[in-house]
Amino acid sequence: MTQAGYLIQHIKAGSWRAQIGESSLMDFQSTNAGQTALREDHTGQPVPIMGFDMGGEVFELDNRILRGIYPEKGALYHNVLQTCEKNDLFAAGIILTRKLNECLDLDLPYELVLEHARVPFVSYPHEWPASMLKAAAELHVRLFVELGVHGLTIKDWHPYNILFEATRPIFVDFCSIIPLAELPKEEYLTPPQVPVRFRRFWDTTSRYVWEMYRRMYIPYFLSPLLGMANQEHGKVRSRLFATTMNVANDYMSPMEVLSQRRLHRWRFAWWERVKRIALIDPSPTKRLFFHLLTREIKNLTVAPAPSGYLDYYAAKGERFAFEPSEVWTRKQLVIYNVIRDERPSTLLDIGSNTGWFSILAARMGCQVVALDIDESCANELYTKAEADELPILPLVMDISNPTPSLWPAKHMSNLPHWIVRTNTPVLLAAEQRFKCDMVLALAIVHHLTLGLGLSLDRVSQ
Structure with a gap:
């Protein structure tokens, strides 16, 4: 584990x-x-x-x-x-x-x-829009370089080390930061599996960096990003949830999500060889190796293809500015007045689409959690909120099947209680994490009842 x-x-x-x-x-x-x-x-x-x-x-x-x-x-x-x-x-x-x-x-x-410091809301990797997972991967790689300059490193390489404060990724696993010299003392990385051709050339740090790369970065960052670049967002999201915090024994491999085209697979294999060669670098920071990873991440286009809902407001002629105006619809005026009068600190926007009301609430001083099942809408809202530095946390979630609580797997019960608490959930349910002062659920009842066939009793629950 x-x-x-x-x-x-x-x-x-x-x-x-x-x-x-x-x-x-x-x-x-x-x-x-x-x-x-x-x-x-x-x-x-x-x-x-x-x-x-x-x-x-x-x-x-x-x-x-x-x-x-x-x-x-x-x-x-x-x-x-x-x-x-x-x-x-x-x-x-x-x-x-x-x-x-x-x-x-x-x-x-x-x-x-x-x-x-307290982060307002907890979110999990399988809930992040594609561009958020990409931002988390970039932060993790960047921290290896920043810490390495000062003789420190990170002893694991997991997306669960990161939470988002609105659109900003934050590394929260402080105890994963250790001196470089302590890395060989990590039992779970020992002995590292070193490719035969590089055993003579890699120093100790390179061996342990590769072991983390092989065991954590590839299944939890690189493979999901490659899958999203191949427009398999739903599959990636399902697999990320299935392998949550190592509670499953099967992990996502690049071959599982790479295009079947031979050229794509050859290019991936070639790039992996280049990374191995970069680890011959004797410097403790392994700057060249991490530079290659950063370049690889930046070159991946992970945004989902546009859906029919991406131009929802434009198609209705309602893509208005966010200052009150006589051209606003009655719904927009009512929501504006309610937020202005009630002054909620936090707001949950269920079925946020591309986030017109989320952006309105954020501009009025709310910390916003925006949920939508549409991949392209959630990713578009993240891109907007990140560019404008708005306090919005956009997530991909099916409100009819939100993230449930997840408990430690049975094989974890034999581990010491100070490593894993079997009476504490590994994941908290969405309804426990996203409690807000105000909830917007605009135009979603008909999707749940007519589209998904849910009863009104179930919808109200």
Whole structure:
């Protein structure tokens, strides 16, 4: 089993970014703004959060996200934290983190306690539009390079290391960041499987980077992206869910999703050889190898083909500007007035299409989760929101069959309780993660009843 890392699951709306702005970690530690969630009394009890980690465990306490570091690991992660602070690595996309100095008044077996910024909503890789998975892959590769410059690396290579704050990917598995010298101590990577022709040429770091690449990057990042580039988004989404956090024994391979054309398969095999040659580089950062990965990701066109719903508002003559206008329809005016009067902090837009109402709500100050079953609509909304830096989290989801809770597989029950908690779900159901102050469900009832044949009782549930 690979170490899939930190997976926040008991997160409610309300991010620290809203509290502290874009300030540095030093500002966060020295101002009252970042202390609004720090309470002197600890009346609650720790709520464990699912994760797979040998270095520590994440829990929620009094509305705060904390990570307890196990004995004998405190010095290691204290040094990692200092390196991140000194070199402003949080700006590169690592979750904002600080050492907790105040006493928790709890009998907890930790050598060190860290506090993480709160991400408003949890989403999972099988729910991300294609361009979001691509952005997550780019961030992960970029962090290997950024950390390598400072003598650090990441000990696993999993999309579950990443959450999205609106359209921005954030690396949240802080305990996966370790010194380069510690990488050979990771038992699950040992011994690395090295291609015969390169055993004489690869150093230790290259061997372990390749092992992570082979076991995690290919099945969880590269193969899904290749499948999406081949317009197999539905198949990729289903397989990503089936292999969630290593609960399945079969993983997605490139041959499963590559085009059947011989040229495409030859090109993939040739590019894999080039990557292996790049790992002959003796420098610890393996910059050339990661440069090749970045180039490969950027060259993949993963956006789904346009659907009939992509021009939904234009076809109806309703693609209006977002300032109130006499040309707006009555529905648009009513929704605008309700949001203006109720002032919700968070809003869930079910059946968001390309997101006209999601964008309206975001421009009016809401943090928005936008759900749609249409791949091209969700991807288009992500592209718009990312370009305009809007607080919208667009996701692909069938509202008649939303993501359910997923529990650890039976073969995990033999693992130590500090690695996997069998009484805590691996995935939380969508209805638990996306609770918002206001919900928009516009023009979806007829799709559910007439299109899918659901009863009105089922729709209301």
